[in-house]
Amino acid sequence: MTIPRQLSTYALVGAAASIAHYSALIALVEAALWPPVPATLVGYSVGGVVSYALNRRHTFASDRPHEEAGWRFALVASLGFCLTFLLMSLFVTRFGAPYLPAQLVTTVLIMFVTFFINRLWTFGRRAAER
Numbered sequence: 001m002t003i004p005r006q007l008s009t010y011a012l013v014g015a016a017a018s019i020a021h022y023s024a025l026i027a028l029v030e031a032a033l034w035p036p037v038p039a040t041l042v043g044y045s046v047g048g049v050v051s052y053a054l055n056r057r058h059t060f061a062s063d064r065p066h067e068e069a070g071w072r073f074a075l076v077a078s079l080g081f082c083l084t085f086l087l088m089s090l091f092v093t094r095f096g097a098p099y100l101p102a103q104l105v106t107t108v109l110i111m112f113v114t115f116f117i118n119r120l121w122t123f124g125r126r127a128a129e130r
Contacts, residue, residue, distance in 0.1 A: 001117075006059055013054040021047030048077055052057045055118060062123035072122040082113045 001009075025043035028034040034042075052073050056062050062069060084106055091102035 001061070007112075007115055009056065010118075011111060013051055013059055014053060017047040017051035020050040043072045048074075051077075055122060060119060064123055064125075069122055071105035076114050076117050076122055079117070081109055081112045083113065085112065087108065102130060 021040075021043040023043075025036070025039050025045040029036055029044060032039075053072070055073075056069060086119035087106040087109065088099070088102055091097040091106065092099050
């Protein structure tokens with residue numbers, strides 16, 4: 001698959017993962033009356049599982065064993081989380097940007113970073129297979 005096609009598939013998977021995240025969040029807050037912070041952490045986890053499964057199968061068509069790809073994916077997701085914190089802090093706190101446009105820019109930047117790391121390292125071919 002070409003890089004532009006993979007990237008667009010990655011973005012679509014990200015949208016599906018976001019829907020799963022927000023669905024869990026809203027259901028837990030509105031129906032189960034959970035506080036928002038623990039509810040969003042559950043939603044983040046649900047979205048992460050959706051993202052891993054769909055990216056592994058559809059975006060990267062990876063045959064890397066789950067024992068390897070799983071922890072790598074979690075590490076990349078953690079990096080994305082930390083970069084999101086840094087960029088949002090910079091844009092909103094330091095530069096005074098409105099949070100929604102700042103989040104949009106941050107999301108796009110992080111998407112490119114995590115796409116290439118996941119493509120090359122998380123789901124890429126193992127060195128022994130090359």
